Amino acid sequence: MNRNILLTLLLLSLKTWAQNQPLPEKYQPLLLGEIKPTGWIKTQMRQDLQGFSGNLDRLVPDLILKDDIYGKNRLTKAIKSKDVGALGLGENDVQILWWNSETQSNWRDGFVRQAFLSGDLANQRKAKAYISHILATQDADGYLGVYAPDLRYKLTGENGELWAKASLFRVLLSYYELTKDAKTWQALLSAVDNVMVNYPINRSSPFKAEKPFAGLSHGLVFTDVLDRLHQLTGNRKYVDYALFLYRDYSKNTVSETDVQLPNILNDSYLMHGHGVHSYEHLRPLIVAYWASGADTLKEALDRYTHRINQLITPSGGPIGDEWITRQTADATQTGYEYCSIHELLHSHAVLLQKSGEPSLADAIERSFFNAAQGARHPTKSSIAYLKTDNSFAMTGTKNDGGDPKQTRYKYSPAHQDAAVCCVPNAGRIASYYVQSMWVKDADGLVANLLGPCQVSTRLGTNRVRIDETTEYPYQNNFVFTINAEKPFLLKIRKPAWVEQLTSSQAYETEGAYIKMMVKGGQTVVKLAFQTSVKQHSFAQHETFFSYGPLVYALPFAAQEAVAKSFPVAGFFDLTYRPVQAQTFRFSPGQKVDYQPSGILIEAINTKTQAVEQIRLVPMAKTILRQVTF
Numbered sequence: 001m002n003r004n005i006l007l008t009l010l011l012l013s014l015k016t017w018a019q020n021q022p023l024p025e026k027y028q029p030l031l032l033g034e035i036k037p038t039g040w041i042k043t044q045m046r047q048d049l050q051g052f053s054g055n056l057d058r059l060v061p062d063l064i065l066k067d068d069i070y071g072k073n074r075l076t077k078a079i080k081s082k083d084v085g086a087l088g089l090g091e092n093d094v095q096i097l098w099w100n101s102e103t104q105s106n107w108r109d110g111f112v113r114q115a116f117l118s119g120d121l122a123n124q125r126k127a128k129a130y131i132s133h134i135l136a137t138q139d140a141d142g143y144l145g146v147y148a149p150d151l152r153y154k155l156t157g158e159n160g161e162l163w164a165k166a167s168l169f170r171v172l173l174s175y176y177e178l179t180k181d182a183k184t185w186q187a188l189l190s191a192v193d194n195v196m197v198n199y200p201i202n203r204s205s206p207f208k209a210e211k212p213f214a215g216l217s218h219g220l221v222f223t224d225v226l227d228r229l230h231q232l233t234g235n236r237k238y239v240d241y242a243l244f245l246y247r248d249y250s251k252n253t254v255s256e257t258d259v260q261l262p263n264i265l266n267d268s269y270l271m272h273g274h275g276v277h278s279y280e281h282l283r284p285l286i287v288a289y290w291a292s293g294a295d296t297l298k299e300a301l302d303r304y305t306h307r308i309n310q311l312i313t314p315s316g317g318p319i320g321d322e323w324i325t326r327q328t329a330d331a332t333q334t335g336y337e338y339c340s341i342h343e344l345l346h347s348h349a350v351l352l353q354k355s356g357e358p359s360l361a362d363a364i365e366r367s368f369f370n371a372a373q374g375a376r377h378p379t380k381s382s383i384a385y386l387k388t389d390n391s392f393a394m395t396g397t398k399n400d401g402g403d404p405k406q407t408r409y410k411y412s413p414a415h416q417d418a419a420v421c422c423v424p425n426a427g428r429i430a431s432y433y434v435q436s437m438w439v440k441d442a443d444g445l446v447a448n449l450l451g452p453c454q455v456s457t458r459l460g461t462n463r464v465r466i467d468e469t470t471e472y473p474y475q476n477n478f479v480f481t482i483n484a485e486k487p488f489l490l491k492i493r494k495p496a497w498v499e500q501l502t503s504s505q506a507y508e509t510e511g512a513y514i515k516m517m518v519k520g521g522q523t524v525v526k527l528a529f530q531t532s533v534k535q536h537s538f539a540q541h542e543t544f545f546s547y548g549p550l551v552y553a554l555p556f557a558a559q560e561a562v563a564k565s566f567p568v569a570g571f572f573d574l575t576y577r578p579v580q581a582q583t584f585r586f587s588p589g590q591k592v593d594y595q596p597s598g599i600l601i602e603a604i605n606t607k608t609q610a611v612e613q614i615r616l617v618p619m620a621k622t623i624l625r626q627v628t629f
């Protein structure tokens with residue numbers, strides 16, 4: 001299409017968006033806290049609270065305890081530099097002085113959620129004290145943020161005004177939903193109104209800035225807060241404002257351009273952004289489309305999700321180490337960042353809730369059970385900032401090669417030598433999975449994502465409690481113990497890999513779901529999924545293996561070294577080298593067998609050319625490994 005015609009059409013569609021109506025959402029999310037993890041997910045949250053999640057403030061005190069960035073250390077014109085804990089940034093770089101707000105608020109979001117969802121009373125008290133402190137920093141006009149009056153809403157260059165708020169207000173939303181604390185709710189509403197007064201809708205341009213950078217671009221996810229406030233209040237002003245933000249972002253010069261509307265609609269545009277931004281920016285686009293129902297945005301959403309799907313590795317990790325430098329995923333050459341795993345999971349969860357597209361649930365399970373679990377250290381409290389599916393060494397650099405200055409391919413409870421972004425997000429991801437496990441629809445309750453949990457909610461006046469007992473994804477059997485005052489319709493998603501299922505209760509099938517009427521009183525539903533090993537072709541001539549939702553890997557023995565000890569006892573940065581460097585090649589047709597101890601395959605040792613039988617295990621349990629053969 002001629003570029004001028006395209007631009008004219010775009011401008012016309014931008015004008016007409018505001019006249020459209022918000023679209024109905026397929027599912028209604030439950031309140032945070034109505035779904036609580038049990039089983040291994042709860043155990044892992046408790047371990048994180050004992051580990052990196054509960055101790056990050058002590059592990060990096062300069063970035064958290066010593067910088068009261070929303071309070072007495074708010075940024076003013078007088079401040080020229082600050083320790084932001086990021087490699088090569090901070091000194092004399094006014095652009096990223098907002099950075100500690102991200103570190104603090106993303107960490108708190110995970111911490112508050114984990115403390116309440118896992119029932120950890122001591123950490124709940126710590127969370128409460130923090131919230132009281134933050135609420136005390138609010139000014140009379142409602143302002144909550146990182147800038148003193150001389151800078152707020154007046155910055156003409158790169159700034160973190162909306163980003164520092166987005167990350168903090170997500171914490172306040174979490175805390176409010178978990179505790180129903182009225183003071184937190186009022187503080188949040190007035191803080192959001194303060195933004196709307198100072199950046200008036202359609203009469204201001206929050207994303208217009210000289211030398212725009214990462215913080216300004218992150219600020220677009222202020223729409224997370226607006227979307228949830230719309231759901232909780234029913235007030236359309238919040239999504240109208242979200243639509244305004246996406247429009248303003250699309251028309252300004254910004255550092256992260258992948259999600260800008262003209263670029264999405266341009267067939268020859270190649271994604272090249274900072275992965276985290278590109279994956280989190282899926283959410284503002286989703287919210288903008290549902291706010292307007294505009295055909296142009298539907299087209300954009302379809303195109304953007306299609307582009308992202310090309311960037312996903314077998315484990316579900318979306319590439320970008322940290323920038324997206326290729327248009328298709330690679331299992332060895334391009335890593336993914338822990339932040340990106342979290343952000344894409346969150347974006348997919350929002351799209352699943354609004355669209356009801358069940359393949360998104362399969363995608364979320366794949367990334368949470370494989371990429372996210374597989375980038376955690378299996379036994380020590382630390383995570384990989386960057387990880388590849390085929391991980392042959394974790395010595396700081398990528399598979400012991402590439403950029404010699406790279407430090408992110410290792411296990412750390414902080415990663416302060418790179419940036420303290422991934423550890424906070426590793427503390428958030430499980431609670432975002434949990435909050436999306438169950439939703440309501442017009443008829444009853446829907447289990448969208450599977451795993452051990454307990455749901456306690458109301459369907460109108462019907463009080464319902466469900467205990468979902470399972471080792472899933474490590475086993476595919478479930479017991480749902482349901483207590484309800486009145487009958488309701490229960491739907492349970494049947495993952496795409498299920499070949500057969502058995503249920504102790506009669507059911508009907510509806511698309512990707514089974515459904516059954518549940519009586520009042522107590523009902524026990526026993527459900528089991530049957531499947532077999534699946535072989536998947538990937539990239540060029542590679543094969544990977546899955547059983548149920550789990551992707552399997554060949555683990556390699558590794559030599560561990562302590563790269564750094566922290567002043568807090570028990571915390572280390574760890575690196576790994578293979579004891580013996582070797583890889584295997586699989587030819588389709590060779591023998592494959594499933595046993596409870598793993599997937600057995602016959603593969604060729606590329607060094608000796610001998611055919612060997614090797615045993616693959618879930619990626620979640622591995623450090624060094626081969627996933628594609």
Ligand SMILES: [Zn+2]
Binds near residue numbers: 337339340385422423
């Ligand atoms: Zn990160």
